[in-house]
Every structure is written in C-alpha cells, then in structure tokens.
Amino acid sequence: MRSFIDVIIFIIILPCKLLIYAHQINSNSFSVKSLLMPIIASVLVFLAIGLLLKAAHRFKFLYICNLIISILIICDLNYFRYFKDIISIPVIINSVELGAVGSSVKSLIKYSDFLYLADLAIIPFINRYMNNTKKISKFPSVILLIICVLINFKYFYKLSREQPRLLTTMYNKVYITNSLGVLNYHYIDIYNTAYNRINRLAPISKNKISDIQNFINNNKASEKNFHGSYEGKNLIMIQVEALQGFVINSSINGREITPNLNKLIKSSEYFDNFYYQVAAGGTSDAEFMTNNSLYPAQSGAVYFLYSGNTFDSMPKAFYNKGYDTAALHGFRENFWNRDVMYKNFDFKHFYGEKSFKKDEIIGLGLSDRSFLNQSIDKLDNLKSPFYAFLITLSSHFPYDDVNQYGNFDVGNLEDTLMGNYIKSIHYTDEQLGMFLDKLNKSGLLNNSVIVLYGDHYAIPKNKENLFLKFYNKSSISDVDWIKLQKVPLIIHFPDGALKGINHTNSGEMDIYPTMANLFNLPQKYMMGKDLFNSTQGKIIYRNGSFIDGNYYYMSENNTYYNMKTGSKIPETKTLLEKRQSVLDELEYSDSILKHNLIKKLDEK
Numbered sequence: 202m203r204s205f206i207d208v209i210i211f212i213i214i215l216p217c218k219l220l221i222y223a224h225q226i227n228s229n230s231f232s233v234k235s236l237l238m239p240i241i242a243s244v245l246v247f248l249a250i251g252l253l254l255k256a257a258h259r260f261k262f263l264y265i266c267n268l269i270i271s272i273l274i275i276c277d278l279n280y281f282r283y284f285k286d287i288i289s290i291p292v293i294i295n296s297v298e299l300g301a302v303g304s305s306v307k308s309l310i311k312y313s314d315f316l317y318l319a320d321l322a323i324i325p326f327i328n329r330y331m332n333n334t335k336k337i338s339k340f341p342s343v344i345l346l347i348i349c350v351l352i353n354f355k356y357f358y359k360l361s362r363e364q365p366r367l368l369t370t371m372y373n374k375v376y377i378t379n380s381l382g383v384l385n386y387h388y389i390d391i392y393n394t395a396y397n398r399i400n401r402l403a404p405i406s407k408n409k410i411s412d413i414q415n416f417i418n419n420n421k422a423s424e425k426n427f428h429g430s431y432e433g434k435n436l437i438m439i440q441v442e443a444l445q446g447f448v449i450n451s452s453i454n455g456r457e458i459t460p461n462l463n464k465l466i467k468s469s470e471y472f473d474n475f476y477y478q479v480a481a482g483g484t485s486d487a488e489f490m491t492n493n494s495l496y497p498a499q500s501g502a503v504y505f506l507y508s509g510n511t512f513d514s515m516p517k518a519f520y521n522k523g524y525d526t527a528a529l530h531g532f533r534e535n536f537w538n539r540d541v542m543y544k545n546f547d548f549k550h551f552y553g554e555k556s557f558k559k560d561e562i563i564g565l566g567l568s569d570r571s572f573l574n575q576s577i578d579k580l581d582n583l584k585s586p587f588y589a590f591l592i593t594l595s596s597h598f599p600y601d602d603v604n605q606y607g608n609f610d611v612g613n614l615e616d617t618l619m620g621n622y623i624k625s626i627h628y629t630d631e632q633l634g635m636f637l638d639k640l641n642k643s644g645l646l647n648n649s650v651i652v653l654y655g656d657h658y659a660i661p662k663n664k665e666n667l668f669l670k671f672y673n674k675s676s677i678s679d680v681d682w683i684k685l686q687k688v689p690l691i692i693h694f695p696d697g698a699l700k701g702i703n704h705t706n707s708g709e710m711d712i713y714p715t716m717a718n719l720f721n722l723p724q725k726y727m728m729g730k731d732l733f734n735s736t737q738g739k740i741i742y743r744n745g746s747f748i749d750g751n752y753y754y755m756s757e758n759n760t761y762y763n764m765k766t767g768s769k770i771p772e773t774k775t776l777l778e779k780r781q782s783v784l785d786e787l788e789y790s791d792s793i794l795k796h797n798l799i800k801k802l803d804e805k
C-alpha cells in the first residue's frame with residue numbers, strides 16, 4: 202500500500218477537483234452520477250502513464266500532472282466566468298497574441314480559486330512515507346489504459362449519438378464539458394485542432410462546394426426594396442463597446458441612461474430584436490461578422506486563425522465601387538491582429554492608437570470623447586463618398602475608471618459592476634451625442650447613412666443577479682437571459698425616409714447584406730439576411746443555439762423554449778430539421794474559412 206500512496210492520492214483528488222469545477226460551471230444540471238465515470242476515465246490516462254515509470258519518477262510525474270490540471274481548471278473557470286465558454290487551443294493562441302486584457306481577467310479571479318492548488322503544498326511531505334523500492338510490473342498500466350479507453354468510448358459514443366457532429370465540430374464546448382468532464386473536452390480539443398490543421402490541407406469536395414454555393418444563392422432576398430437607394434452616400438458605422446440593449450430607453454431615478462441614443466432612435470430605424478453573435482473572438486468577431494457576414498470561428502478568433510485568407514468584405518466592396526475606406530479605433534493597432542486584418546479587408550486607412558493624440562485616457566486607452574473628437578477631422582479628410590468604421594473603447598469591462606465617467610447616480614447599484622457599467626455607457630452615450638452633433642454641423646450627417654450597434658454583452662452570466670436588482674425581479678429564466686443578450690442596432694438615414702421600430706429577429710451577420718442592398722454592392726458570399734427584405738427571423742449562434750421566430754433552442758442544455766411564454770417545448774421533426782440546418786450553415790461558414798474558399802471561387 203505504501204508503494205502506491207501517490208497513486209491513491211491522485212485517483213481521489215483529481216476527480217474531486219474536476220467534479221467541483223463541473224459544478225461551478227453548471228450548478229443547474231450538475232450530476233455526479235453522469236460525470237463521475239468519464240472523469241475517472243480521463244484521469245486514469247495519466248495514471249496508466251505514471252505506472253510505466255519507476256516509483257520515484259512516478260511520484261514526480263503525478264505531482265506535475267496534478268499541478269498542470271489544477272492550473273488549467275483555474276484558467277478554465279475564469280475564462281468561463283467572462284466568456285461562458287471553455288478555453289480551446291486556438292483561444293490560447295489568441296491570448297498569447299492578444300496579450301490578454303489584464304484588467305478584465307484580474308477582476309474575475311477569486312481567492313477561493315487557489316484552493317485547487319492547496320493539496321500541492323502538502324503532497325511533497327507524504328513522499329517520505331512512500332516505499333519507492335518496490336518493483337512494479339507494467340501490466341497494470343496496460344489494463345488501466347484499456348479500462349479508460351472502454352469507459353470513455355461508451356460515453357463519447359453516447360454523446361455523439363445524442364448530439365451529431367458535436368464532437369467533431371465542437372460547436373458547443375460547454376455541452377461537451379458538462380457531459381464528459383473538462384479533461385476529456387481538452388483531449389477532444391487537442392485531437393480536433395490537430396485534425397483540422399491536417400484537414401485544412403485536404404481539398405474540399407466538389408459536392409460540399411456546390412452545397413455552399415446553393416445555400417448562398419438561395420439565401421439572397423428575392424425582394425429588393427430600397428435597392429441602391431443610398432448609393433453614393435457615405436456609410437459611417439459605429440461599433441460601440443459593450444452597448445447592451447437593456448440600457449436603451451431605460452432610466453434610473455428618472456434620469457435616462459442613454460439620452461442621446463434614445464433621441465437618435467426617434468429619427469432612425471431601430472431594431473429592438475437585434476442580438477450579438479460573438480464567440481471566442483469577442484469584439485473582433487463582431488466586426489468580422491458585420492463586415493463579412495460569415496460566422497465566427499469554431500474556436501479562437503478568425504482574426505488570428507485565418508488572417509491569410511481572402512475575404513469579400515464590405516470595405517473591399519465599397520473600395521471597388523470607388524469609395525474611400527477607413528477604420529478608426531483608439532487602441533493598439535495590433536490588438537486582435539487588426540492591422541493585418543484591416544489591410545486584408547481593404548480598409549485603405551487604419552487610424553489606430555498611433556494616429557491619435559493620447560490626450561485623455563479612460564480604462565483601456567484613449568477616451569471616447571477624445572477619440573470621437575479627433576475622428577471628425579479624419580473623416581473630413583476622407584475622399585467622398587467613403588465608408589468609415591469606428592470602434593469605441595471607454596465602456597470596456599470591468600468599467601472601473603468610474604471617476605472619469607462623469608456623475609450619474611445609479612442608486613442602489615452604486616459600487617456594483619452594473620452601476621459602474623451604467624456610468625460608463627452613460628459617458629459613452631454623451632460622447633456619441635457630441636459626435637453626431639458635430640457630424641450634423643459639418644454637413645456629414647446629411648450625406649451619410651449612420652449604422653450604430655453594440656458589439657456584445659456588458660454584464661457576464663456570472664453576474665446575472667445584478668439584473669434582479671436592476672429590474673427588481675426575483676428570478677431570471679433561460680428565455681429572460683437570452684432576451685437580455687440583445688444589443689441595439691440603429692440605422693439613421695440622411696433623408697429620414699426609413700424610421701421606426703423594426704422587430705425583425707436579427708443579428709450582426711445581417712448588417713453587410715442589408716448595406717449591400719441599400720448601397721447596391723455585390724452579394725457574393727454572405728450568410729446573413731437583408732433586413733429590409735427578409736421575413737424569416739432566424740439568429741444562429743456559434744454554439745449551435747438559435748432563435749427562429751418564436752422558438753429558442755439553447756444548445757448548452759439541449760432544450761427548446763417558446764420565446765413568448767418562456768416554457769420548454771419538446772423537439773419536433775420541424776425543430777430537429779431547423780437544428781440540423783443551423784449546423785449545416787455553421788459548417789458552410791467554417792468550410793469557407795478552413796479552405797479559403799473565397800479565394801478559390803474568385804479565381805474560378
């Protein structure tokens with residue numbers, strides 16, 4: 202027995218840590234019964250390898266494995282708190298290249314997370330009680346390996362039957378983790394990353410290409426209302442950092458949170474059922490979708506994984522039409538690999554941090570006030586007509602530069618993430634009001650279509666309790682939560698011809714096709730819909746969830762809901778077909794990226 206103290210500790214402690222993590226990310230439907238065996242099987246792999254070593258080496262090997270797995274759990278836990286997703290290899294590549302946004306991560310880590318490392322301080326002292334001399338046969342290691350392969354095969358097969366394509370596409374990493382444990386998820390991620398790298402080299406079948414082309418051609422709107430109505434006008438698109446829909450037309454103690462946007466809405470087309478669709482690529486996913494109408498990458502960010510691809514982007518389409526094109530953002534040019542991607546998208550000018558006087562810093566960087574003020578001069582110097590894409594920054598998580606946002610009384614939300622966010626977005630709203638006034642005075646407003654939208658949520662899932670305070674509610678259902686994931690889309694037309702509240706279910710994928718119709722741009726590889734000529738209200742998420750009319754499918758728990766009543770509904774043949782077509786569309790988009798299909802099809 203004393204020869205195996207390290208093995209006993211390992212086989213007890215590691216599954217406990219993995220079960221605790223599983224409960225932390227999925228307290229609603231956590232079940233030890235369904236998770237214990239796949240988790241033990243995932244741990245046995247390390248034991249099988251360890252038993253091939255001499256006892257002294259085995260002790261060190263198992264100790265290091267314990268340390269690595271514990272650190273991985275802490276990273277996964279904090280990543281989940283913000284992104285509600287599980288880290289994958291492409292994301293790790295991102296974060297190395299991104300230089301993770303320090304303040305965001307720091308504000309998420311809890312001291313209790315380090316309890317995952319507590320045993321590692323004690324285990325070295327146990328080593329002296331071990332009997333390292335006993336010779337151990339290799340046979341048990343082989344038996345263990347067979348046992349864990351058989352156990353895992355059973356659970357992997359069951360999941361692949363229940364959720365076809367899930368293990369190969371990993372469209373829903375949370376579901377895999379909740380079903381198989383986080384270690385098995387990482388094994389699958391490592392396998393898929395290697396397979397995809399190799400697979401990308403393999404040619405795509407002609408049938409798959411024609412399926413994709415058929416989908417894209419059928420996806421074009423038959424109607425062409427307002428086609429080319431704004432050809433020759435400028436397009437100014439403003440992506441507002443973390444502008445979440447719940448602040449629009451909301452007040453605290455009678456004071457509007459976003460008075461300037463509320464005013465803009467009155468003279469614009471306002472889409473009040475517009476949702477963000479970002480995945481691991483965060484802000485870069487938002488701008489990738491609005492400028493390309495292709496879905497985010499399965500894992501990681503397109504801006505890193507496919508930066509060498511050819512894209513049929515909106516700035517490229519405008520440039521080919523004789524427009525000047527510019528992107529403006531007061532932060533590091535290489536953040537999210539933008540300097541590479543914007544060149545690839547044919548933004549002829551990219552005014553990044555170095556193009557602005559850094560005269561006022563708020564949060565991550567240049568203040569929205571200074572950025573927007575300085576941007577007016579840059580727009581004035583663009584050749585007309587132009588497409589200009591501006592990205593704000595001051596209302597970036599964790600909104601902790603509160604003294605710089607001006608005074609806005611948030612009542613009982615003071616000193617909470619929600620209260621700080623409201624102050625920050627109120628500040629940004631003020632700067633946007635100033636910016637729009639200056640556009641008006643310079644005459645640009647009358648000669649431009651303004652598109653303004655939020656890139657993604659502001660309040661992460663692990664802070665949903667703040668909405669109970671904000672709305673004075675006692676609970677938040679799954680349907681309440683998805684409805685809170687709206688961001689505003691406001692389109693202001695120079696002639697005010699189109700204005701009103703548009704309830705069409707829509708998302709970031711739909712902006713480019715909508716602009717292509719209004720400005721008469723070619724529509725070659727778009728997967729979204731033209732919002733002024735579409736009746737189907739479908740929104741697809743990277744993890745396979747979707748909203749379609751009145752239905753909401755939540756892939757995290759494989760459940761359908763009625764969006765009106767919030768009640769769960771059983772899967773019908775129609776709903777299963779919808780779910781399959783959603784996975785097809787995601788796969789088409791992935792194939793376009795993986796095989797650089799736009800380049801191939803353009804060359805044809």
Ligand code: GP9
Binds near residue numbers: 442482485533537
């Ligand atoms: C920085 C800003 C932040 O450039 O776009 O990106 P995010 O952290 O929100 O993805």
Ligand code: MN
Binds near residue numbers: 484656657
């Ligand atoms: Mn963002």
